[in-house]
Amino acid sequence: MKKALFRVTDAVVVAAVLLAAFVCLVLARGGAPNGKQAVVHVAGQSPITYDLSVPQTVTVAGLHGHSLTVTIQNGQVRIAESTCPDRVCVHTGWLSRGGQAAVCVPSGVTVRVVGGSDAVDGVTA
Template identity: 30%
Template sequence: MIKTKIWVIVISLILTVSAALSVIIFTLPKKNVVAIYSDGELLREIDLSEVAEPYTFKVEHGDGFNEILVERGRIRVSFADCPDRCCVNYGWYYGGASPVVCIPHKLVIKAVNSQKDDFDVVTG
């Protein structure tokens, strides 16, 4: 039998590493351009820095749908009829490393690289 003390040390190590990685992931630099995928297909790309007026659009998947709200600098799933509502609970997405995912409707909103991004870095 392995002593409880050793288990505590092993678990604490995993805990520390995963906590550190989580913090790093959520503080990674943000990108301006986000892409919306449904079922693995690219639906549209939006440059969040160029959104003038807030607008919404619907993404249908089978019988269900996700309603997406776009504002300047941020995007979110404002309504969905999926079972877990994980995508709605995510709240606003600002282009970070952790994508918005709606697993039941196979919807993904994630930041993507664009040539415009490099241009912004040079001028800005």
């Protein structure tokens, strides 16, 4: 129970920080949120969600020792660099619309855009 409570507390803090940041961005943009997020999923791990309105560069540790660099900029996301052999994921380029995805098969990494016009929560298909 105590572990569960700590996790809930952490989640609330993270959510509050993200919400505050999001509200600031919305206010700064004059109320024009795109409401989109990027979901980074490494096979066998919990997906991590990033807000596309927050520019950032994330290093993702994939399977088999592969390392990927995911860049979020201008409401878009892409796999900018990867140590995988085929680099199909890098060549996929920028993703901006809900449902678009870049897949790195060798490293088991998927980057997907969710939200936008139809903000669907709780769907993990």
